[in-house]
Amino acid sequence: MPFDEVDVRTRLLVMILVSFAALMLKTEIALLLCLVFMWIWLIPFGCFRKLLQCTTAYGILFGLLFLMKNSEHLGNLPLLTVYIRRLLLPVMAAAPVIHAPTGSLIAALNKLKIPRAATLSLTVMFRFMPTLAEEYLRIRESQKIREISIFRHPVKTAECILVPMLIRTSKVADELSASVQVRGMKLGGAYSSYRKSEFNARDRRLMMLGTITVLLIFLTDYCLRRG
Amino acid sequence: MLIELHDISYKYAGASDKSLKNVSFTMDKGECILLTGESGCGKTTLTRIINGLCPKFYGGTFSGSYLLDGKNAQELELDEIGKYIGNVFQDPRSQFFTSNVTDEIVLAMENQNYTRERMKCRLYEISTLLGIENLLEKDLLRLSSGEKQKVAVAAACVTKPKILVLDEPSANLDADSTRQLGELLYRLKMQGMTIIISEHRLEYLADLIDKMVLMKNGEIIAVYSGEEARHLSDDRLCEMGLRLFYPHDYQNISTEIGAESFLQMKHIVCKCRKATILDRITLYAAKGKILAITGRNGTGKTTLCRIAAGLRKENSGDVIINGVHIRRQDRLKKCFFVGQDSDYQLYAPTVLDEILLNRKKTPETIRRAEQLLQQLDLSAFSERHPASLSGGQKQRVLLAVAVMWERPVLILDEPTSGLDGRHMREMASLLRKIADDGMCIILITHDAELIGNCADAVYKLECSCLEKMSKEVF
Numbered sequence: 001m002p003f004d005e006v007d008v009r010t011r012l013l014v015m016i017l018v019s020f021a022a023l024m025l026k027t028e029i030a031l032l033l034c035l036v037f038m039w040i041w042l043i044p045f046g047c048f049r050k051l052l053q054c055t056t057a058y059g060i061l062f063g064l065l066f067l068m069k070n071s072e073h074l075g076n077l078p079l080l081t082v083y084i085r086r087l088l089l090p091v092m093a094a095a096p097v098i099h100a101p102t103g104s105l106i107a108a109l110n111k112l113k114i115p116r117a118a119t120l121s122l123t124v125m126f127r128f129m130p131t132l133a134e135e136y137l138r139i140r141e142s143q144k145i146r147e148i149s150i151f152r153h154p155v156k157t158a159e160c161i162l163v164p165m166l167i168r169t170s171k172v173a174d175e176l177s178a179s180v181q182v183r184g185m186k187l188g189g190a191y192s193s194y195r196k197s198e199f200n201a202r203d204r205r206l207m208m209l210g211t212i213t214v215l216l217i218f219l220t221d222y223c224l225r226r227g
Numbered sequence: 228m229l230i231e232l233h234d235i236s237y238k239y240a241g242a243s244d245k246s247l248k249n250v251s252f253t254m255d256k257g258e259c260i261l262l263t264g265e266s267g268c269g270k271t272t273l274t275r276i277i278n279g280l281c282p283k284f285y286g287g288t289f290s291g292s293y294l295l296d297g298k299n300a301q302e303l304e305l306d307e308i309g310k311y312i313g314n315v316f317q318d319p320r321s322q323f324f325t326s327n328v329t330d331e332i333v334l335a336m337e338n339q340n341y342t343r344e345r346m347k348c349r350l351y352e353i354s355t356l357l358g359i360e361n362l363l364e365k366d367l368l369r370l371s372s373g374e375k376q377k378v379a380v381a382a383a384c385v386t387k388p389k390i391l392v393l394d395e396p397s398a399n400l401d402a403d404s405t406r407q408l409g410e411l412l413y414r415l416k417m418q419g420m421t422i423i424i425s426e427h428r429l430e431y432l433a434d435l436i437d438k439m440v441l442m443k444n445g446e447i448i449a450v451y452s453g454e455e456a457r458h459l460s461d462d463r464l465c466e467m468g469l470r471l472f473y474p475h476d477y478q479n480i481s482t483e484i485g486a487e488s489f490l491q492m493k494h495i496v497c498k499c500r501k502a503t504i505l506d507r508i509t510l511y512a513a514k515g516k517i518l519a520i521t522g523r524n525g526t527g528k529t530t531l532c533r534i535a536a537g538l539r540k541e542n543s544g545d546v547i548i549n550g551v552h553i554r555r556q557d558r559l560k561k562c563f564f565v566g567q568d569s570d571y572q573l574y575a576p577t578v579l580d581e582i583l584l585n586r587k588k589t590p591e592t593i594r595r596a597e598q599l600l601q602q603l604d605l606s607a608f609s610e611r612h613p614a615s616l617s618g619g620q621k622q623r624v625l626l627a628v629a630v631m632w633e634r635p636v637l638i639l640d641e642p643t644s645g646l647d648g649r650h651m652r653e654m655a656s657l658l659r660k661i662a663d664d665g666m667c668i669i670l671i672t673h674d675a676e677l678i679g680n681c682a683d684a685v686y687k688l689e690c691s692c693l694e695k696m697s698k699e700v701f
Contacts, residue, residue, distance in 0.1 A: 031387065061654070102327060130368065193337060
């Protein structure tokens with residue numbers, strides 16, 4: 001894909017900017033502009049699946065908000081759809097970072113002089129995202145066979161999901177930790193990177209464009225609020 | 228001596244009993260040693276003592292002396308022991324730190340501060356030696372089980388450790404991949420590497436091992452030379468609860484189910500993105516019979532059975548149960564699918580609750596559940612948390628759950644993966660009993676011994692096509 005060689009630091013900057021925007025923007029139009037920006041950003045990385053999933057979820061949640069806004073019996077449920085919808089933007093922005101080879105992520109974080117403990121925590125976090133998704137899908141699939149439905153018994157089902165998820169995740173975390181420790185990973189000591197983290201003119205341009213775009217979205221948001 | 232263990236005893240933190248009791252053995256450079264024994268005999272713990280994870284990572288109480296290349300291993304840090312020993316664990320999914328093959332292989336070198344040029348050189352050498360040059364830069368999640376295991380071996384050997392420790396490396400591999408793993412270990416042995424394998428499946432190690440260490444209840448009960456081990460009779464191996472070095476050929480098993488078919492899958496086509504996983508597959512299974520489906524990793528065996536169970540939609544084709552065309556949603560009520568990993572399928576706080584989960588609790592159902600526990604030799608564990616049971620016990624709990632749901636078709640995906648010989652044979656006779664009670668059973672398995680022990684018919688799935696097993700196929 002055209003953006004495969006884009007440095008992880010550029011991807012991280014856009015992720016941070018979009019996450020900040022998702023938190024701070026007040027108007028729906030500005031959020032929508034942010035979504036459009038994510039389309040433009042993610043297509044050259046080839047993250048089509050993530051784009052479609054998140055955009056569909058965004059649309060459904062937006063529709064639900066309209067359906068629920070006049071209902072007095074739903075309490076804070078409409079607000080919850082707003083929060084989840086906002087969360088989708090950082091999830092989309094994180095896709096190019098997750099998509100990058102783990103070695104490139106570690107090399108980029110090393111270049112940024114981020115402490116080793118933070119680098120390893122961040123890497124493990126990104127490593128665990130697909131694992132968690134896979135574990136969840138497997139659990140739900142085997143629950144279908146035993147007719148455990150989230151709609152009929154939400155509390156019981158949540159427990160049935162959480163228990164095996166916790167057991168599996170702690171097992172994977174334990175085994176993963178053992179596996180990397182016997183391969184010499186530790187907080188202190190010298191280490192090197194196989195992958196080069198190269199920041200070139202294109203990265204500078206992309207960083208600038210990303211920053212300007214997010215600033216323009218903030219400006220639009222500000223103007224819309226001012227009327 | 229490269230490894231000298233003297234009078235080692237070990238107890239995990241919080242455990243009531245010792246996992247290893249007064250274990251002593253030595254190992255010379257270039258030897259290949261097999262650690263075997265029934266599940267829970269202490270094989271994995273012994274490998275963890277050797278690679279330093281016990282007690283340095285898992286804690287617990289350790290006594291005895293362990294010399295690694297003449298040095299006291301207790302005084303070495305884990306990363307220092309890691310320079311002597313490369314490790315391959317049972318489940319590659321939980322040992323990979325990165326998402327990319329190249330990153331995973333070079334990880335140990337990065338941690339030992341190799342220069343980029345040296346890393347490139349070693350990466351080339353190891354990938355050529357193991358024949359995985361075509362896998363470099365690929366996404367680890369998209370590799371087959373056999374490919375993942377090769378990457379795990381490459382990642383363990385890339386820093387040229389003197390010793391390679393493998394814990395049940397063939398647990399998730401098909402027959403071809405297992406054979407390839409055996410060849411790969413032979414190549415490493417020829418290069419002078421010392422190899423320790425903890426394993427249940429013995430057939431691929433027959434010509435490789437110099438010593439077989441037999442363990443029971445945390446103790447070494449016998450040590451055989453390679454020659455002595457190979458000459459142990461099948462009856463003797465069965466007595467010891469082990470699998471066979473030379474499993475019986477199962478080519479004489481019929482390719483026809485030999486009864487009126489109860490489940491028919493006709494011309495099933497399944498595509499994922501643009502790839503065809505299953506191409507016009509037709510399959511028949513009958514009540515009271517056990518049909519085994521075998522074939523290489525990644526050929527679509529599980530996909531085919533997930534379609535039968537209604538967990539996945541086919542692109543075209545028919546699924547007919549008892550003469551009636553059944554829609555996908557309704558298949559979920561006709562079939563019970565037991566997946567490979569039991570951890571995903573156990574949710575309740577006790578074994579009895581697990582069997583009764585989502586069933587009406589009437590005196591009859593409770594009596595039936597207790598009866599099942601008794602039949603499956605689980606009565607003693609009825610109040611235990613399912614997660615605390617051994618692999619074989621968890622599989623038996625899942626069988627009890629499946630029987631409790633009284634669905635006519637039972638599908639099991641690799642039910643004996645990681646089971647020792649005794650438990651594998653017990654599982655085979657249990658399945659036979661359930662089939663004789665009138666259930667239609669489909670097994671997805673690589674386990675030739677399980678097929679030989681209980682299957683009525685065998686199909687082999689190869690390259691998206693189902694072939695009836697014949698002498699030409701095997």
